Amino acid sequence: MRVSVVGCGYLGAVHAACMTEVGHEVVGIDVDEAKIAALSAGETPFFEPEFGELLERALSSGRLRFSTKSADAAGSQVHFVCVGTPQKAGENAADMRYVDAAFTALADHLAPGDVVVGKSTVPVGTATRLAARVAEVQPGATLVWNPEFLREGFAVQDTLHPDRIVYGLPEGPAGQRARAVLDEVYAAPLAEGMPLVVTDYPTAELVKVAANSFLATKISFINAMAELCEVAGGDVSALADAIGHDDRIGRRFLNAGLGFGGGCLPKDIRAFMARAGELGADQALTFLREVDTINLRRRDRVVEIARQVLDGSLAGRTIAVLGAAFKPNSDDVRDSPALDVAARLHGHGAQVRVTDPHALANAARIHPDLRYVADVKQAVADADLVLLLTEWREYVDLDPTELAIQVRSTTIIDARNVLDPQAWRNAGWTYRGLGRP
Ligand code: UDX
Numbered sequence: 509m510r511v512s513v514v515g516c517g518y519l520g521a522v523h524a525a526c527m528t529e530v531g532h533e534v535v536g537i538d539v540d541e542a543k544i545a546a547l548s549a550g551e552t553p554f555f556e557p558e559f560g561e562l563l564e565r566a567l568s569s570g571r572l573r574f575s576t577k578s579a580d581a582a583g584s585q586v587h588f589v590c591v592g593t594p595q596k597a598g599e600n601a602a603d604m605r606y607v608d609a610a611f612t613a614l615a616d617h618l619a620p621g622d623v624v625v626g627k628s629t630v631p632v633g634t635a636t637r638l639a640a641r642v643a644e645v646q647p648g649a650t651l652v653w654n655p656e657f658l659r660e661g662f663a664v665q666d667t668l669h670p671d672r673i674v675y676g677l678p679e680g681p682a683g684q685r686a687r688a689v690l691d692e693v694y695a696a697p698l699a700e701g702m703p704l705v706v707t708d709y710p711t712a713e714l715v716k717v718a719a720n721s722f723l724a725t726k727i728s729f730i731n732a733m734a735e736l737c738e739v740a741g742g743d744v745s746a747l748a749d750a751i752g753h754d755d756r757i758g759r760r761f762l763n764a765g766l767g768f769g770g771g772c773l774p775k776d777i778r779a780f781m782a783r784a785g786e787l788g789a790d791q792a793l794t795f796l797r798e799v800d801t802i803n804l805r806r807r808d809r810v811v812e813i814a815r816q817v818l819d820g821s822l823a824g825r826t827i828a829v830l831g832a833a834f835k836p837n838s839d840d841v842r843d844s845p846a847l848d849v850a851a852r853l854h855g856h857g858a859q860v861r862v863t864d865p866h867a868l869a870n871a872a873r874i875h876p877d878l879r880y881v882a883d884v885k886q887a888v889a890d891a892d893l894v895l896l897l898t899e900w901r902e903y904v905d906l907d908p909t910e911l912a913i914q915v916r917s918t919t920i921i922d923a924r925n926v927l928d929p930q931a932w933r934n935a936g937w938t939y940r941g942l943g944r945p
Pocket of ligand 1: 530656658659660661677718723760761762763764768769771773834
């Protein structure tokens with residue numbers, strides 16, 4: 509099928525390459541000229557495992573091209589809208605300007621029978637509004653809402669083999685025709701037996717924010733338990749293992765530590781609260797405010813422990829920060845807890861040296877005031893304190909004995925609870941986790 513993908517960020521670029529991989533002919537469209545030039549040359553504008561090879565394969569198949577011109581969407585039967593919906597400055601609500609611009613750009617290029625597929629995470633009610641716009645410019649075209657659940661770091665696998673597919677369809681024959689088109693687009697994952705949920709627009713929109721709210725709640729729940737463990741002398745990791753054995757609870761997303769960040773969870777729960785307020789249902793989501801608060805309190809806690817272990821003063825102390833990305837296997841620093849903690853320590857007068865395997869360039873754009881170094885060795889040289897803030901494999905695998913020789917003081921805060929406390933203590937370190945004795 510001929511497919512266009514509007515918006516070539518983490519979601520759209522991967523989606524475009526994956527659609528090519530499963531046999532479609534794809535054009536990826538974005539207004540960012542530098543991004544389009546890079547993607548066209550087979551260069552990945554962001555770090556995402558497996559994406560480089562996939563992009564190369566897709567480009568050399570001759571079935572994938574990139575363009576800055578929305579007119580190049582003409583001729584495609586399916587148009588995916590994959591643009592971002594960031595948090596509005598100074599507000600909880602989502603900024604819809606990129607979604608609206610994408611629909612404006614597509615308007616002149618739709619033909620009868622085309623299917624427009626919204627994948628962006630949007631406030632519930634958006635699809636109904638946009639369907640009316642599509643009907644106005646091209647009555648023969650149909651809008652489908654098809655949320656995306658990919659995780660950064662696993663984007664390629666999650667796109668090729670999603671754990672479920674959701675279609676939000678309009679009622680009537682147009683919806684059924686659009687469904688048949690999407691079934692063809694997703695023939696490969698559907699043939700693998702992927703669960704398919706077919707529903708209406710509002711449910712499809714809500715599925716996405718409900719899923720992210722649940723995940724955020726799970727993380728804040730275990731972080732609240734970490735706070736309890738700290739005052740009661742318990743161990744939150746053992747607690748998570750024990751409750752996680754209950755299938756109804758499950759162990760995944762119960763890792764206590766510095767909390768969640770990134771381009772989705774934080775802004776999605778805030779936008780969901782804002783939308784609930786507009787719909788007069790703010791009470792239903794009041795708990796998400798608490799989820800957000802617990803999450804942000806993790807950052808305060810790490811700064812507080814740093815101050816404690818440095819005998820009450822951060823000013824002038826040398827602190828090695830391992831990790832800037834919001835999570836490992838990503839170079840994304842949007843709402844990164846790690847980078848936020850580094851910036852706060854710097855604000856308190858500490859000499860902070862930040863390292864990360866892939867996120868330094870992005871981090872430097874947001875926080876040019878911080879000092880960045882290429883590797884762990886440079887970060888920890890003569891450090892008074894080491895902070896592990898993003899659990900990259902290479903940090904989890906650090907040898908405590910080897911590292912002990914390089915620092916000034918053998919004190920580490922493991923803000924992701926990923927190190928073996930006993931092994932580090934045996935090597936002479938003062939080890940502090942979060943919610944661990
Ligand atoms: C998330 C959703 O998982 C995905 O389905 C959706 O499409 C987009 O948002 P992503 O932002 O890539 O994906 O990251 P995710 O792996 O969910 O992690 C989010 C944050 O939670 C990270 O900062 C991570 O460090 C943190 N986290 C995750 C924890 O603190 N503890 C955990 O147990 C799990």
